Amino acid sequence: MRNGRIFMEFALVAGLFAHIYGCGGAQARSPERVVQAFAASLSSGDYAGAYALMSSSYRRRVTLDEFQRHLSDNPAEARAAVDALMQPEGEAEQVAVVVLADGNEVELRNDGGEWRVATNVVDFYDQSTPRAALRSFIRAMERERYDVVVRFVPNADREGMSPEAMRAAWSGDGREEITRLLTSLRSAMSNPIEEVGDRATMRYGDAQATVQFVREGGLWKIEDPD
Numbered sequence: 099m100r101n102g103r104i105f106m107e108f109a110l111v112a113g114l115f116a117h118i119y120g121c122g123g124a125q126a127r128s129p130e131r132v133v134q135a136f137a138a139s140l141s142s143g144d145y146a147g148a149y150a151l152m153s154s155s156y157r158r159r160v161t162l163d164e165f166q167r168h169l170s171d172n173p174a175e176a177r178a179a180v181d182a183l184m185q186p187e188g189e190a191e192q193v194a195v196v197v198l199a200d201g202n203e204v205e206l207r208n209d210g211g212e213w214r215v216a217t218n219v220v221d222f223y224d225q226s227t228p229r230a231a232l233r234s235f236i237r238a239m240e241r242e243r244y245d246v247v248v249r250f251v252p253n254a255d256r257e258g259m260s261p262e263a264m265r266a267a268w269s270g271d272g273r274e275e276i277t278r279l280l281t282s283l284r285s286a287m288s289n290p291i292e293e294v295g296d297r298a299t300m301r302y303g304d305a306q307a308t309v310q311f312v313r314e315g316g317l318w319k320i321e322d323p324d
Contacts, residue, residue: 129190130190133186134184136148136151137184139151140176140180145165145166145169146162149166152165159289191208192208193205194206194207194208204217205217222237223238223246225249225319226317226318228291228298228318229287231317231318231320232283233287234246234250235247235250236287238250239268242265244268247261248261249317251319252312252319252320252321279323282307283302283323285302286302289301291311293311296312296314297310297311297312298311298312299311307323
Protein backbone atom coordinates (compact mmCIF):
# COMPACT_ATOMS: atom_id res chain seq x y z
CA MET A 99 0.00 0.00 0.00
CA ARG A 100 3.05 2.28 -0.12
CA ASN A 101 2.08 3.81 -3.47
CA GLY A 102 -1.42 4.54 -2.22
CA ARG A 103 -0.06 6.23 0.90
CA ILE A 104 2.28 8.44 -1.13
CA PHE A 105 -0.39 9.49 -3.60
CA MET A 106 -2.89 10.08 -0.79
CA GLU A 107 -0.54 12.52 0.93
CA PHE A 108 -0.02 14.41 -2.34
CA ALA A 109 -3.75 14.53 -3.05
CA LEU A 110 -4.59 15.53 0.51
CA VAL A 111 -2.86 18.86 -0.07
CA ALA A 112 -5.14 19.54 -3.03
CA GLY A 113 -8.14 18.54 -0.95
CA LEU A 114 -7.22 20.91 1.86
CA PHE A 115 -6.79 23.83 -0.56
CA ALA A 116 -10.17 23.03 -2.09
CA HIS A 117 -11.68 23.08 1.37
CA ILE A 118 -10.15 26.45 2.24
CA TYR A 119 -10.69 28.29 -1.04
CA GLY A 120 -13.51 26.38 -2.67
CA CYS A 121 -13.61 25.29 -6.27
CA GLY A 122 -16.03 27.26 -8.36
CA GLY A 123 -18.48 27.30 -5.49
CA ALA A 124 -18.70 23.51 -5.41
CA GLN A 125 -18.76 21.68 -2.12
CA ALA A 126 -15.24 20.75 -0.97
CA ARG A 127 -14.32 17.08 -1.37
CA SER A 128 -12.87 14.98 1.42
CA PRO A 129 -9.32 13.65 1.07
CA GLU A 130 -10.77 10.21 0.37
CA ARG A 131 -12.90 11.59 -2.48
CA VAL A 132 -9.87 13.40 -3.91
CA VAL A 133 -7.94 10.12 -3.93
CA GLN A 134 -10.86 8.40 -5.67
CA ALA A 135 -11.00 11.15 -8.28
CA PHE A 136 -7.25 10.97 -8.75
CA ALA A 137 -7.38 7.19 -9.25
CA ALA A 138 -10.32 7.49 -11.66
CA SER A 139 -8.45 10.07 -13.74
CA LEU A 140 -5.37 7.85 -13.95
CA SER A 141 -7.46 4.80 -14.80
CA SER A 142 -9.25 6.59 -17.64
CA GLY A 143 -6.05 8.10 -19.01
CA ASP A 144 -7.05 11.64 -18.01
CA TYR A 145 -3.51 12.54 -16.97
CA ALA A 146 -4.19 16.28 -17.04
CA GLY A 147 -7.06 15.78 -14.61
CA ALA A 148 -4.89 13.68 -12.29
CA TYR A 149 -2.06 16.21 -12.54
CA ALA A 150 -4.44 19.00 -11.53
CA LEU A 151 -5.04 17.16 -8.25
CA MET A 152 -1.34 17.13 -7.37
CA SER A 153 -0.08 19.76 -4.96
CA SER A 154 1.19 23.10 -6.27
CA SER A 155 4.69 22.34 -4.93
CA TYR A 156 4.74 19.06 -6.90
CA ARG A 157 3.58 20.84 -10.06
CA ARG A 158 6.37 23.38 -9.66
CA ARG A 159 8.92 20.56 -9.64
CA VAL A 160 7.35 18.27 -12.25
CA THR A 161 5.74 19.42 -15.50
CA LEU A 162 2.62 17.86 -16.97
CA ASP A 163 4.71 16.37 -19.78
CA GLU A 164 7.07 14.75 -17.26
CA PHE A 165 4.12 13.48 -15.24
CA GLN A 166 2.57 11.92 -18.35
CA ARG A 167 5.90 10.43 -19.41
CA HIS A 168 6.43 8.76 -16.01
CA LEU A 169 3.03 7.09 -16.39
CA SER A 170 3.36 6.19 -20.06
CA ASP A 171 6.85 4.73 -19.62
CA ASN A 172 5.77 2.61 -16.65
CA PRO A 173 2.30 1.19 -17.47
CA ALA A 174 2.52 -1.78 -15.10
CA GLU A 175 3.57 0.42 -12.19
CA ALA A 176 0.84 2.94 -13.05
CA ARG A 177 -1.77 0.19 -13.03
CA ALA A 178 -0.50 -1.06 -9.65
CA ALA A 179 -0.69 2.49 -8.28
CA VAL A 180 -4.30 2.82 -9.45
CA ASP A 181 -5.19 -0.52 -7.83
CA ALA A 182 -3.62 0.62 -4.56
CA LEU A 183 -5.38 3.99 -4.69
CA MET A 184 -8.71 2.24 -5.15
CA GLN A 185 -8.22 0.39 -1.85
CA PRO A 186 -7.12 2.88 0.84
CA GLU A 187 -6.63 1.54 4.35
CA GLY A 188 -8.93 3.52 6.61
CA GLU A 189 -9.42 7.27 6.69
CA ALA A 190 -6.89 9.75 5.36
CA GLU A 191 -4.10 10.75 7.70
CA GLN A 192 -3.71 14.52 7.74
CA VAL A 193 -0.11 15.65 7.37
CA ALA A 194 1.43 19.12 7.49
CA VAL A 195 5.00 20.16 6.72
CA VAL A 196 6.75 23.21 8.18
CA VAL A 197 9.89 24.38 6.34
CA LEU A 198 12.53 25.81 8.68
CA ALA A 199 14.97 28.62 8.00
CA ASP A 200 17.83 26.14 7.45
CA GLY A 201 15.84 24.28 4.80
CA ASN A 202 14.97 21.35 7.01
CA GLU A 203 11.36 20.19 7.19
CA VAL A 204 9.29 19.20 10.19
CA GLU A 205 6.32 16.92 9.54
CA LEU A 206 3.25 17.10 11.75
CA ARG A 207 0.31 14.69 11.89
CA ASN A 208 -3.21 15.28 13.13
CA ASP A 209 -3.61 13.03 16.16
CA GLY A 210 -7.09 13.09 17.66
CA GLY A 211 -7.71 16.66 16.55
CA GLU A 212 -4.33 17.92 17.75
CA TRP A 213 -1.27 18.51 15.55
CA ARG A 214 1.76 16.56 16.80
CA VAL A 215 5.39 16.63 15.64
CA ALA A 216 6.11 13.42 13.70
CA THR A 217 9.66 14.16 12.56
CA ASN A 218 12.49 12.91 14.74
CA VAL A 219 13.98 16.38 15.22
CA VAL A 220 16.76 15.07 17.48
CA ASP A 221 18.10 12.71 14.80
CA PHE A 222 20.49 15.35 13.51
CA TYR A 223 22.09 13.09 10.89
CA ASP A 224 19.17 11.09 9.54
CA GLN A 225 19.89 8.53 6.81
CA SER A 226 16.40 7.06 6.44
CA THR A 227 15.82 8.45 2.92
CA PRO A 228 18.12 9.73 0.15
CA ARG A 229 17.00 13.33 0.71
CA ALA A 230 17.46 13.05 4.47
CA ALA A 231 20.92 11.58 3.90
CA LEU A 232 21.89 14.44 1.58
CA ARG A 233 20.67 17.05 4.04
CA SER A 234 22.56 15.32 6.88
CA PHE A 235 25.71 14.97 4.78
CA ILE A 236 25.69 18.70 3.98
CA ARG A 237 25.16 19.56 7.64
CA ALA A 238 27.99 17.30 8.79
CA MET A 239 30.37 18.66 6.14
CA GLU A 240 29.54 22.29 6.94
CA ARG A 241 30.20 21.64 10.63
CA GLU A 242 33.33 19.64 9.84
CA ARG A 243 31.94 16.67 11.74
CA TYR A 244 34.07 14.19 9.86
CA ASP A 245 33.36 11.54 12.48
CA VAL A 246 29.79 11.74 11.17
CA VAL A 247 30.68 12.20 7.48
CA VAL A 248 32.43 8.82 7.47
CA ARG A 249 29.05 7.17 8.15
CA PHE A 250 27.89 8.34 4.72
CA VAL A 251 30.74 6.62 2.85
CA PRO A 252 29.63 3.38 1.14
CA ASN A 253 31.37 0.23 2.32
CA ALA A 254 33.18 -0.21 -1.00
CA ASP A 255 34.83 3.22 -0.59
CA ARG A 256 35.73 2.97 3.10
CA GLU A 257 39.35 1.87 2.68
CA GLY A 258 41.67 4.66 3.75
CA MET A 259 38.78 6.89 4.79
CA SER A 260 38.90 8.20 8.33
CA PRO A 261 37.87 11.42 10.06
CA GLU A 262 41.54 12.40 10.25
CA ALA A 263 42.14 11.77 6.55
CA MET A 264 39.03 13.76 5.64
CA ARG A 265 40.07 16.69 7.79
CA ALA A 266 43.53 16.75 6.21
CA ALA A 267 42.11 16.59 2.66
CA TRP A 268 39.33 19.12 3.13
CA SER A 269 41.04 21.77 5.21
CA GLY A 270 43.13 24.67 3.97
CA ASP A 271 43.11 25.04 0.19
CA GLY A 272 40.80 22.05 -0.21
CA ARG A 273 38.09 23.74 1.84
CA GLU A 274 37.24 26.26 -0.88
CA GLU A 275 36.31 23.53 -3.35
CA ILE A 276 34.24 21.75 -0.70
CA THR A 277 32.40 24.99 0.10
CA ARG A 278 31.44 25.42 -3.56
CA LEU A 279 30.21 21.83 -3.72
CA LEU A 280 28.12 22.19 -0.57
CA THR A 281 26.60 25.46 -1.81
CA SER A 282 25.60 23.77 -5.06
CA LEU A 283 24.16 20.74 -3.26
CA ARG A 284 22.20 22.87 -0.81
CA SER A 285 20.63 24.87 -3.64
CA ALA A 286 19.48 21.58 -5.18
CA MET A 287 17.89 20.13 -2.06
CA SER A 288 14.39 20.24 -3.60
CA ASN A 289 15.46 18.61 -6.89
CA PRO A 290 13.73 15.34 -7.81
CA ILE A 291 15.47 12.15 -6.64
CA GLU A 292 14.95 9.03 -8.73
CA GLU A 293 14.91 5.98 -6.46
CA VAL A 294 15.18 2.42 -7.81
CA GLY A 295 15.60 -0.33 -5.25
CA ASP A 296 18.69 0.31 -3.15
CA ARG A 297 20.04 3.04 -5.43
CA ALA A 298 18.99 6.63 -6.08
CA THR A 299 20.17 9.52 -8.25
CA MET A 300 19.77 13.30 -8.06
CA ARG A 301 20.92 15.78 -10.70
CA TYR A 302 22.18 19.19 -9.63
CA GLY A 303 24.11 22.22 -10.85
CA ASP A 304 24.31 23.86 -14.26
CA ALA A 305 26.55 21.08 -15.53
CA GLN A 306 23.93 18.49 -14.62
CA ALA A 307 26.25 16.68 -12.22
CA THR A 308 24.77 13.82 -10.23
CA VAL A 309 24.71 12.57 -6.67
CA GLN A 310 24.55 8.78 -6.42
CA PHE A 311 23.02 7.20 -3.33
CA VAL A 312 23.22 3.60 -2.18
CA ARG A 313 21.31 1.94 0.66
CA GLU A 314 23.34 -0.36 2.89
CA GLY A 315 21.97 -1.95 6.04
CA GLY A 316 18.84 0.17 5.78
CA LEU A 317 20.81 3.44 5.72
CA TRP A 318 21.32 5.68 2.69
CA LYS A 319 24.92 6.61 1.90
CA ILE A 320 26.44 8.93 -0.70
CA GLU A 321 28.99 8.04 -3.31
CA ASP A 322 31.55 10.72 -4.19
CA PRO A 323 29.46 13.51 -5.83
CA ASP A 324 30.49 14.60 -9.35
